[in-house]
Each structure stands twice: as C-alpha cells, then as structure tokens.
Amino acid sequence: MLAAAGRAAAAPIPERGYGLPLDASADGHRIDSLIQFTTIATTVIFVVAGAVLVYALVRHRRGHPAAYQPGNKASIGLLVGFVAVVAVAVDGYLFAHTLADMERVFWNFSAVEKQPDTVRIEVQAHQWAWAARYPGADGRFNTRDDVVTLNDIRVPVDAPVLVQLASVDVIHSFNLPNFRVKRDAVPGEITKLTFQARREGEFEISCAQHCGPNHYKMRGVLTVLAPAQFREWLANAGELARVAYDPEDAEAHWGWGWRPE
C-alpha cells in the first residue's frame, strides 16, 4: 500500500486529478501547510457564519415577530470579538509565517548566492519558449562553453538553484507548479527565482502569464537528476557547445553577465 503510494508519487508527471500537484521541492511544504491552514480556517469561518445565517432563516420567518434591535453592547461585543479572534488567529498567523518564508527562503536570493553548490541558470523567455543558459566549465555566462537548451532545463537534486529571468518581447511568467514558485520574466529587467529539488524526475515548466495566442503551448520540462548524472550531462553538453560555437552568430549570444545580489 505504502509502496504503491510511493511509486505513484514518484511517477514523472502524474496525470493528476484534484488536489495540489506533487511537491518535488525542499520548501514547497511551507506553502502547502499555509494553504491547508487557510482551508481549515476559512471553512470553519464559513460554516459557523453560514450556520447562524441558515438557522436564522429557518427559525425567524414571517410568523416570528421581529425584535426591535439595532444592536446592543452584547451583540456588538460578540461581533467585534469574533472579528478580533479571526484577525489575530488567521491574519496574524498568515502574516507571520509568510514574512518568515519570504525573508528566509523564497525571496532570500543573497543566501543562495553565497552557497558553494548553487546552480546558476539564465532563462530567456520569448514567444513561445524558454531558452536556458548554463555557464559551463568556466563559470562565466556568454562565453564559448555555455550550455544552451530550449524548453529543457536540468538541475541536480538537493542543490539550490538560482534562476535569472529575462524576456525579449512581452511579459511571461516562469512557473514551476511542482516547486510552488513562479516569477514573471519582464522585458527590460532581470528577475530572480530560487528553488531546490527534493526528488528526481521530470516536472512541468509552464508560462503563467498570458503572452499571446500560443500562450497555451509555452511549456518546458524540468528534469531533476542525481548530482553525478547532472555533472556528466553538463560536461558533455559543454564540450558539444564548444565545438558548435559560432562567434558570428550574434543571435545566439543573448546571455548576460550574471547579476549578483
């Protein structure tokens, strides 16, 4: 039973039905737990308020005489108390947790920048594809040994990944549902996104921002590999890139110098 569940969870792209998609990231659980918390909280609020309303609708019908009550201290106090409890318990909880998540993880690019094993990727979005660039062996972008791929991004498992995004035409949005992150690619700007894969497999990259008639086709595959496999792939691809390098082809040199934090 557990093994079957494990196998199902590890399937490359699960043909999923309802519910959140498979979480393949190290930090997605933070978002999932907030979603779970919010679902419980809003359900409780809706059921409590809805039950009071439905009870009133059934009980206080035409035959029932109306009370002349524009609100008194008790009823206003009850209302304010309910609102205060929700504001502190729900809004406060969400605010505190999200602040921590953002500062420590999802928007903490400087910490990822400092880590030694960070994988850096430049992604250039255009109608309707994602081009990705790895720095190759020299560690510098826009040089001879850069590995450039189209709609095919590979990363090692358990290593932080830092993506810098650009666009050449309209706004796109780099969306990794299985990693619970997305970030717009805005022409004229470099935006950033970070994530860390927790399990190997193939995952969806999609464009989340309407970007023209073929927006629905703008997709890619994110492949999470074992570290050794990743290194091997990158080294081979780097060799091939060096051979195929054409200094005349200006179009191919779209990379930019990495923008540190």
Next chain:
Amino acid sequence: MINMQAEMEAAQPIHAPPTSFWRKYVFSIDHKVIAKQFLWAGLLFLFVGGVLAMLIRWQWAFPYREVPLLGGLLEGGRIGPATYQQIFTTHGLIMIFFAVTPVLIGTFGNLLIPLMIGARDMAFPKLNMYSFWTFVLSQLLVLASFLAPIGTAGAGWTSYAPLSTNVGTPGMGQTLVVAAIFVTGVASTMGAVNYITTVIRLRAPGMTWMRLPLTVWGLWLTAILNALFVPVLGSAALLLLLDRSFGTHFFMPAAVAARGGGDPILWQHLFWIFGHPEVYIMILPTFGILGDVLSFFARKPHHWYRGTVWALIVITVLSAMVYGHHMFVTGMSPLLGEGFMLFTLLISIPSMIVVLNWILTVWNGSIRFDTPMLFALGTVFLFGIGGLTGLYLGDISMDLYLHDTLFVVGHFHFTMAAGSLVGAFTGLYFWFPKMFGKRLDERLGKAHFWFTFLGLLLVFGGQLLAGYAGQQRRLFDPFQNPVYQGLAGLNRWTSFFAFALFAGQFFFIVNFFRTVFSKRIQPAGQNPWHVTTLEWTDSASPPPFHNFDRIPLVVRGPHEFSNPEVQRLTGRDFAGQAEVLPGQGEPAVSAGRA
C-alpha cells in the same frame, strides 16, 4: 428646520417636464430616465458578455469542436487561439466596464441618490446626460473593435504592456478598445463628480450623514473612489494609445523596441492603482444595497448601522493601499510586497464587520422571502466565499503557487460576478416597481434566483477546484498539457453548469420585458414592500419628473422597523424617514444631529 426646507425648495424649484420626444427619452436630463438608459445599455452588454463567457466555456468543454449556434460568427465555425484570446479579453472588459458598472453605478446611482436623499435631481443634471452619452460612445468603440480587420483586443482585460502594444497585439481592434477604456473613464469621472456633489449638497433637511440609507453610503464612497482612481486608468490608457498610434515608448523597454526606454511594470502600477479600487467600486454599491434590503425584508433595524458605515469608510481608504497584491510575482521589492500583504490582510477586518452585521440584522427578524431578499441572501453566501478565498491570494506565499491559476478566476468571479452582479439583481428586483411602476413576477423571479445562485456556486466552485489543482488561466486548450488532462471532466461539468446558468437568465429576460411592456399588470402602488426610505414613502411609483411635491423633512434613520411605539401609534411595523407619527406633531429633533 422649516427654514432649511424653504431654502432647499428655493434651491430646487419645480420645472415643467419636457414635452418633446428627444428631450424626454433621448437627451434627457432627468436622473430617472438616465438611470433607465444606463440599465438598457448595461443589460445589453451583459448579454454580450454572457455570450462571450459561454464561448469560453464551450472551448474548455469541447476544444476544437464546432461551436453550435454562434459558429457562423467565427472563422471555420470553431474557436482558434487568436479568437480565443479576443473572447476572454472582451468578456472581461465588457463585463466590468460596460455591463456591471453601468447597471450597478449608472443605474442605481442615478436612480437612487436623488430619490433616497430627498432631492429633485442631481446637482448637475446636464453633466449627467453628458456622462451617459459619453458612455454610449465608449460602447460603440467596443462594438466597432469587433469589426476591425484582425479582430478586437486580445491582451487580456488587464492589457499588460508590452503585449497590449503593437509588439504583442497589432491592429485597430486593440487600439479601439484602449480608446473605449479612456472614454468610459471620462464618463465615469463625470458621473462620480456629480454623485459626490449631490450627496454633499442636496440632502433633504434632517437627512444627516448617519441617517443616510446604506445604499447611498455605498454609492457615495464608490463615487469618491471613481473620482480619485478612474483618472489614473484614463492617463494610463492615453499613454498606451500614444504608444500604439504615435510611436512613443512609455511601456516599451529597450529590449523590445529599438529606441525604447519605457517600463512595462509602469503599466501594471497605473493599472492596478485603479484596478484594485475598481473591485471595491464594484462591490461597495452592493454592500450598501444589501445593508438596506436585508433590514427591509427582515423587518428589523440594520444591526450596528454606525459600525457598518465606518467599516465601509475604512474599506474605501484601505482599498487604495492594497493594489500591489496583484503584482507579487513581478519581482517587486520584498518590503513593498510585504507591506501590500499587510494592508490586504487588514482589509478583511472591516469586510468581516460588514458581513457579520448582515447576519446579525437577519437574526431575530421576521423574514419575508420575496425575490429581492432571496437575491440578497444569495449574495451574502456567494460574496462570503469570494471574500474568504481572497485570503489565499492576499498572502504572498500562497500566491506564489496560486497566482494566475483558475483559483484567482474563481475568487474574483465570486466577488465581482456573484457579489456585484447578484447584488445588482437584488437592487433591480427591489427597485423595479419604483422605476417602472410594476412588480416583476415572483415565480419567474424565484426560478431566476435558483438558476443564478446554484449556477454561480457550481461554475465558480469548479474553477476554484481546477485552480487549486494548478490549472492556469487563459489557456486556449488546457488539455494539450498532460498535467491538466485529469481535470477535463471537471472542466466539462463546470461548462454544463455555466450553460444552465446562462439559460436561467432567460427567466429574467422574459420577466423583464413582459413586465415593462405589458399593459395588464397591476400597478405596484407607492410602497409595495412597506419600507421606510424616502423614494417609497414620499414619492409615487414611478416618481413624477420633480420627484417630490414638497422636499421631505427627514426625522429618523433609514431602518425604523418593528418599533413597538410606532406599532402602537400607526398599527404598522415601520415608520418612514420623513413620517410624522400621529399625536407627535413637530418632532423634537434638531437639524444636524442623529
């Protein structure tokens, strides 16, 4: 008090009604006629927007299949990717700017503000006429855009640059639609100035701020937001027009245009500085209408009226400080994003106060389940879902995953389509006798309610589920992506519910036309719902050209229901706002005090 009444009489003398056809029905300056004009114009576009919605649902249920009935309007009888983006773009724009806004604000603002505050017309009746005909011009621009050579606008209702510039959407269609947004902004601004002035200057003597019906509060606060923020949208639309037609680069960076130096994010700031107040512009009138109607049909004073008024004011102020939550994933500064999140979470506090006050108003009432009340209660439930799902999206962490999914679409339809539109239906069923002198049929009205309520619940509930599972919005064919194939059944069922929802609107169409044009339906009488506000107690149905023979002298708040003292003196369970109770003579209430 008597002096004030004489002053108001002198300031608003009775004019003879116009006699020529053009002055009476077309270029009328009578706020009640203009309200009806907005109603017709809005309902017509509501139908167009609804048809476009059905096309979107058809595409999600049966992608690539020939469209029944409307296939003749489409190339090859099917929806293609380019057509699809035009359909969802114009659906959003038409519904927001050209359907819900004219019905909710144009109709009820014009009809109710003078009648509920005891005025003979708007402060600027001619400006009111200009506002309507400017609005018609903007509607014509939208219709013209459908005839443009390569089709109408396709950049989404938000018109994000550079997609909305010539780089992403060339052609006359998008230009005409951007022009239409500018022109409709001019119309809204004219209306807003008029509403604000009218409420400040023309309240009848004794109609203090804390005696205003909540409907007027909602419409007045809406007008303030309109006056402040619609001009921002107008400026943005004008800059975009310059980018499109005159080669400027306000929104085009060097990356996409040779001489560009503009900023695409600037468009988003300008758009959402307007855009988030806009969602409150569309919900505040509904809040007001519900506050009154729930009290009227529960035969009980509104619970904690002052609390609701202050909550509405706080919502109005905060609504201008939350717009950044639409831009969490654009790469904005973390501090800025977190600030916007804080204000977004804070706005839930006054919103909860408003909703809980509705529930406590109904509590211990003597509830009448007439059609307007059913719609009002339906709005409470649907808006409740819309408000609570907003909690997920106002939070940055969850928005990272949910942004641009159908969850967002479901959420804002629960607030804007379900909340605003069903709120507008509440008002329409309730004030129809005042507008046309006859009541809409109850049986057809109730059938319309159940189709609408259940339909909206199922359609937008389905969208929430699909979005929760990760389905992105605005996809021409979601199911070419294997990840979403498991959701095909859900999408198809949601579409079936949407078709039923649309079909259910025919109950309303039949009811509306039959009641307006039939000669056999009995007149409703002056005050068919037995309620307290001036338009019912002091004016006929429909009101004469000058509204009130004498400017009323207001002596009490808008929700005087089930007061035992009133019951003893009059034998009724309500007392009108300007009613002098038998044996009480001149009321001992000083002007300017509640």
